[in-house]
Amino acid sequence: MPVTPDALAHAEDLADFVAASPSSYHAAAEVARRLEGAGFTRLQEEEAWPAQPGGRFVVVRDGATIAWVVPTDAAATTPVHVFGAHTDSPGFKLKPQPTTGARGWLQAAVEVYGGPLLNSWLDRELRLAGRLALADGRVVLADTGPLLRLPQLAIHLDRGVNNGLSLDKQTETQPVWGLGDPTQADILAELGASAGVTASDVRGYDVVIADTARGAVFGKDDAFFASGRLDDLASVHAGVVALGEIAARSTGSGSRAGRPVAVLAAFDHEELGSESRSGAAGPFLEDVLERLYAGLGADATDRRRAYASSWCLSSDVGHSVHPNYVAKHDPVVQPVLGSGPILKLNANQRYATDAVGTAAWREWCERVGVTTQEFVSNNGVPCGSTIGPITATRLGIRTVDVGIPILSMHSARELAGVSDLYDLSRTAESFFTA
Numbered sequence: 001m002p003v004t005p006d007a008l009a010h011a012e013d014l015a016d017f018v019a020a021s022p023s024s025y026h027a028a029a030e031v032a033r034r035l036e037g038a039g040f041t042r043l044q045e046e047e048a049w050p051a052q053p054g055g056r057f058v059v060v061r062d063g064a065t066i067a068w069v070v071p072t073d074a075a076a077t078t079p080v081h082v083f084g085a086h087t088d089s090p091g092f093k094l095k096p097q098p099t100t101g102a103r104g105w106l107q108a109a110v111e112v113y114g115g116p117l118l119n120s121w122l123d124r125e126l127r128l129a130g131r132l133a134l135a136d137g138r139v140v141l142a143d144t145g146p147l148l149r150l151p152q153l154a155i156h157l158d159r160g161v162n163n164g165l166s167l168d169k170q171t172e173t174q175p176v177w178g179l180g181d182p183t184q185a186d187i188l189a190e191l192g193a194s195a196g197v198t199a200s201d202v203r204g205y206d207v208v209i210a211d212t213a214r215g216a217v218f219g220k221d222d223a224f225f226a227s228g229r230l231d232d233l234a235s236v237h238a239g240v241v242a243l244g245e246i247a248a249r250s251t252g253s254g255s256r257a258g259r260p261v262a263v264l265a266a267f268d269h270e271e272l273g274s275e276s277r278s279g280a281a282g283p284f285l286e287d288v289l290e291r292l293y294a295g296l297g298a299d300a301t302d303r304r305r306a307y308a309s310s311w312c313l314s315s316d317v318g319h320s321v322h323p324n325y326v327a328k329h330d331p332v333v334q335p336v337l338g339s340g341p342i343l344k345l346n347a348n349q350r351y352a353t354d355a356v357g358t359a360a361w362r363e364w365c366e367r368v369g370v371t372t373q374e375f376v377s378n379n380g381v382p383c384g385s386t387i388g389p390i391t392a393t394r395l396g397i398r399t400v401d402v403g404i405p406i407l408s409m410h411s412a413r414e415l416a417g418v419s420d421l422y423d424l425s426r427t428a429e430s431f432f433t434a
Contacts, residue, residue, distance in 0.1 A: 002221040007422035011225045014421060015215030017237045018227050022129035022143055022210035024063030024087040024268045027233060029141060031065040031240055031266055032058050038244045040067060051295040056247050059288065063087050063268035064278035066288045069247050071259050076298035079310040080289065082263040083428050084280065084387050085235035086270035090114030090410045094128065094207040100174065101182035107174045108148060108187055113208060114271030118167045120411035122152040126175060128191055130207035142195040146212045148175035211412045222418060223338050230406055230414040234421055235315035239264040242428035261292065262432035270387055280387035286395060311360065312399040313431050314352065314388030315424065318342045318375045320405035328381055335373035335405045338417035341424045342375040344401040352388035357400035364430045370423045373405065
């Protein structure tokens with residue numbers, strides 16, 4: 001059946017969000033920009049924070065963002081409902097001494113970031129994006145727009161390519177970005193120009209490659225949405241929309257009497273294991289929650305009491321059953337995109353979902369009329385993990401791992417169901433207000 005106009009509008013807004021978020025640093029900035037536009041106050045970690053109930057706030061640490069809405073009647077033991085996601089995606093990162101080349105070509109020296117499907121990056125118009133640390137102490141965002149390409153070797157020069165393509169990560173994944181003598185060119189100048197600075201201003205950088213193609217709705221009845229970085233900007237966007245919705249319905253400066261503190265935590269570096277100061281294994285969320293509860297007059301015992309009745313909904317993409325590779329999936333549990341968000345389960349705690357969390361997730365979905373599916377891996381195809389078990393371990397908060405089913409996970413361009421994207425956001429809103 002056709003998707004609803006609201007779901008289509010949500011997908012188009014996601015396309016805008018992804019286009020504005022070519023790197024984790026851009027994604028964090030875009031989350032903050034959108035929420036500030038919705039009336040949230042931007043806080044700085046080095047400054048004192050408000051010390052009373054009420055209000056809506058957002059803070060950025062590197063490529064991560066945490067935002068929250070505090071009820072006006074919040075007390076020292078009011079629980080939190082944390083919707084967790086991540087801002088980074090697998091791909092490539094710019095190396096030191098990045099300007100290279102051979103035989104009249106200018107190339108960029110890149111390193112593989114996470115676990116991308118390397119072949120999916122071939123023959124696409126690519127951009128460089130990230131942050132630049134400048135000599136004057138400033139940190140600015142840079143985005144070149146279309147600049148690079150990884151051209152595939154012609155079939156005439158590799159007659160067996162259709163029997164299996166294997167790319168050498170060092171020698172066959174260095175994109176071209178121009179013609180000329182690499183000793184007379186500087187890709188940092190291209191980056192700097194996009195941010196209004198010169199190459200000599202740049203003292204350090206964290207820069208990745210991103211696809212430039214815009215997300216698109218297509219297929220019979222507009223069922224499909226294809227885009228780069230759906231893992232996991234689809235979840236980040238769902239959380240931003242949901243948090244903005246509950247804030248818009250609040251009165252005063254963020255009143256939500258009788259409700260938990262609603263928190264959106266969008267972490268960086270999940271694709272690398274989350275072990276960084278802005279990753280889920282780092283202290284960012286704990287730092288924010290400690291300061292939040294201190295503002296409510298809570299001591300360590302009060303905070304632990306609050307955590308005991310709190311929840312974390314860890315949202316990341318999962319696998320839809322693939323019609324060409326059905327044997328790779330569980331023979332019974334086979335979620336398909338377009339049939340609702342997924343509840344992710346794993347006997348070996350790769351996901352944090354348990355029986356109590358399963359019941360809670362179903363209730364949050366039912367409150368807004370959302371159909372949910374289950375995901376479990378084929379026993380012979382071990383699954384990955386995400387921020388759920390990390391957050392549960394670090395904070396002791398009950399955690400449920402969920403997401404949307406997709407195809408082409410870790411491709412430069414992934415495939416989702418339009419209705420699932422919207423239903424995930426609706427369920428996030430239900431979770432925030434439960």
